[in-house]
Amino acid sequence: MVTEKENLDVFVWRGLAETGRFERYEVPAQDSQTILDVVSWIQQNLDATLAYRFACRVGMCGSCAMMVNGEPRWTCRTHVRKVLRGNQLKIAPLRNLPVIRDLATDMDPFFDKWVAAEGHHHPTRTRDDAIEALDPQSPERRAANAGIECINCAVCYAACDTVANNPDFLGPAALQRAWTVHNDARDGDQPAILEAVSGKGGCHNCHSQGSCAQYCPNDLNPMTAIAGLKRASVKSFFKRER
Amino acid sequence: MIRPHRTHPLWLAYFLHRLSGLVLALFLPLHFYVISLALTQPERLDGFLRWTEMPVVKLAEVGLVFLLAVHIFGGLRLMALEFLPWSGRQKTLAASALAVSFFVSLTFFLRAV
Numbered sequence: 547m548v549t550e551k552e553n554l555d556v557f558v559w560r561g562l563a564e565t566g567r568f569e570r571y572e573v574p575a576q577d578s579q580t581i582l583d584v585v586s587w588i589q590q591n592l593d594a595t596l597a598y599r600f601a602c603r604v605g606m607c608g609s610c611a612m613m614v615n616g617e618p619r620w621t622c623r624t625h626v627r628k629v630l631r632g633n634q635l636k637i638a639p640l641r642n643l644p645v646i647r648d649l650a651t652d653m654d655p656f657f658d659k660w661v662a663a664e665g666h667h668h669p670t671r672t673r674d675d676a677i678e679a680l681d682p683q684s685p686e687r688r689a690a691n692a693g694i695e696c697i698n699c700a701v702c703y704a705a706c707d708t709v710a711n712n713p714d715f716l717g718p719a720a721l722q723r724a725w726t727v728h729n730d731a732r733d734g735d736q737p738a739i740l741e742a743v744s745g746k747g748g749c750h751n752c753h754s755q756g757s758c759a760q761y762c763p764n765d766l767n768p769m770t771a772i773a774g775l776k777r778a779s780v781k782s783f784f785k786r787e788r
Numbered sequence: 789m790i791r792p793h794r795t796h797p798l799w800l801a802y803f804l805h806r807l808s809g810l811v812l813a814l815f816l817p818l819h820f821y822v823i824s825l826a827l828t829q830p831e832r833l834d835g836f837l838r839w840t841e842m843p844v845v846k847l848a849e850v851g852l853v854f855l856l857a858v859h860i861f862g863g864l865r866l867m868a869l870e871f872l873p874w875s876g877r878q879k880t881l882a883a884s885a886l887a888v889s890f891f892v893s894l895t896f897f898l899r900a901v
Contacts, residue, residue, distance in 0.1 A: 616792030641793075723888050754869055756798030756878065767876070777872045 550661035552633065554626065556584055556594070561640040563645040565602045568636065581614050581621035581629070585637060585649065598649035605763065608697030611704065612649050613638040620763040641704040656700045659716045664721030664742040668735035678732055690729035692723045693771055702758035702768055714747030718758035718768030725771035726777065736784070744779035752776075774777050801882035803860045806853040815852065846900045853894035861885035 552575045557568040572586050582600055586633055589596040600610035605623040612621050614629055615636050626635065643651035671678065674689045681756055702718035711716050716724075719744055728739045749772045758768040794800075822845065825833035839845065862885045 618793065651840045655858060707794070708797075752796070753802055754804045754866060754878075756796070760798070761793070769878075770874050770876070773869055775876055780871070 553586065554630070555632075557634065557636045558585070558649070559645075560596070560648050562647060563639075566645070568590060568638075576625070579626045581626060581635070582614070584626060584635065585612075585621065586609040589608055596649070597647045604638040606697065607774075608699030608760075610643065610702045611640055611699045613641055613704065614750050618701040618761050620701060624761060626767045627784045640700055642706065642709045643700065643704070651700075653700060655721070656703055656717065657698070659720040660698075660723060662742060663716045663722050663724040663748075664735075664739040665727055667727060667730070668738065669732050670732060670734035678773065680731055684731075686729040687732060689774065690726045693726040693766055693768075696726075696766060697764065699763065701761050701763055705761040706756055707756035707757065708751055708753055712747065712751055715751045716743065716747055716749075718752075718772065719750075721775060722760050722766065722771035725735065728775070733788060740775075740779050740782050743775050749775040749779065796884055797879045801865075801885075804858055804886075805866070808859040809857055812859060819890070850893050850897045850900065853896045854889055855891035856875060857892040858886060861888050 552573050553572040556573050558571060560566055569605055571592055573584050573587050574680075574698045576583070578701070581605065585596070589598065596742075598610075598612070600622060601607040602609075603622045605686045610621045611618060613619075613636075614621065614624060615631055615634075617629075618640060619629070621637075629635070637649065638646045639649050640651045643656060644652065646652050682688075696719060698717065698719060706715075706718055708715050721724050724739050724743050728732050728736050733739075733782050752769070754769060754773070754774045759770075760768070762768065794803075821835060822833065825836065838851070862882070865878070865881045865885050868875070868881070877880065
């Protein structure tokens with residue numbers, strides 16, 4: 547347990563992915579301090595040029611994820627005392643994404659895959675039609691509900707070794723979104739979703755290591771969704787739909 | 789060392805499945821070669837079978853039985869995960885596969901001694 551007088555030994559990644567290095571900073575320890583507090587303190591008091599990303603500070607926006615002591619975490623909701631090793635912290639940009647500078651990663655590949663997995667609504671009605679009634683207790687709706695709290699933080703994407711080894715793999719978040727849309731009764735193009743997720747880099751590449759579920763800060767389980775997509779695409783294959 | 793983001797049960801189950809599969813793949817050609825000796829050189833096969841009675845070879849066989857069992861039961865878990873209705877108890881199932889594999893290889897060991 548650290549007291550208020552102690553300083554934390556914080557090693558922060560500075561620079562680009564290839565030429566960068568960890569730099570050491572001393573940050574005063576405080577009660578109820580989060581990793582984002584530490585990063586912000588460095589930026590405000592020691593080096594104004596430190597690049598990092600955050601917005602809401604309360605676990606809603608999904609923009610502040612970083613690698614903390616080798617594990618992907620949402621930094622705004624990660625308490626220092628829970629992850630401190632000795633008196634040290636090692637903070638790096640998210641894994642599996644291109645580094646722009648310091649702790650800021652380029653999220654484009656992550657969101658591009660979201661689109662590539664057909665993880666968007668395929669409408670069946672216009673604004674002139676009545677609102678469709680949904681049964682909240684139906685198995686499909688429950689399956690869809692299980693994934694809708696995703697905040698696109700890319701923690702699962704950074705935790706996944708399959709993404710690390712296969713740049714084409716769509717990743718846990720995009721596939722979970724596809725499964726959510728696939729189970730939505732209002733969605734009009736389920737075959738397109740299955741087509742998008744069952745090809746190269748699709749759900750069948752998943753090795754079920756479960757790191758996505760292990761690290762999801764919202765306790766979602768993308769592995770469940772990917773298993774669902776695997777079953778749905780196999781079923782569709784044997785029915786000769788695709 | 790195992791990197792921090794990999795130190796959880798299901799990743800270790802994945803690793804064990806890969807490792808056992810790799811070792812079994814290396815073992816199988818040797819296994820088929822030895823069996824083929826029954827047709828080509830029966831006297832060499834008899835010599836080899838006497839060699840396998842040595843305790844240290846028996847112990848290695850226990851390891852082989854463990855790898856085979858852990859690959860079978862771990863593989864069954866993965867097939868159930870992909871083809872049966874979802875079960876949230878994957879860690880329990882992975883641990884059960886390991887436990888059954890220990891049981892099978894221990895039974896083999898006790899019969900061997």
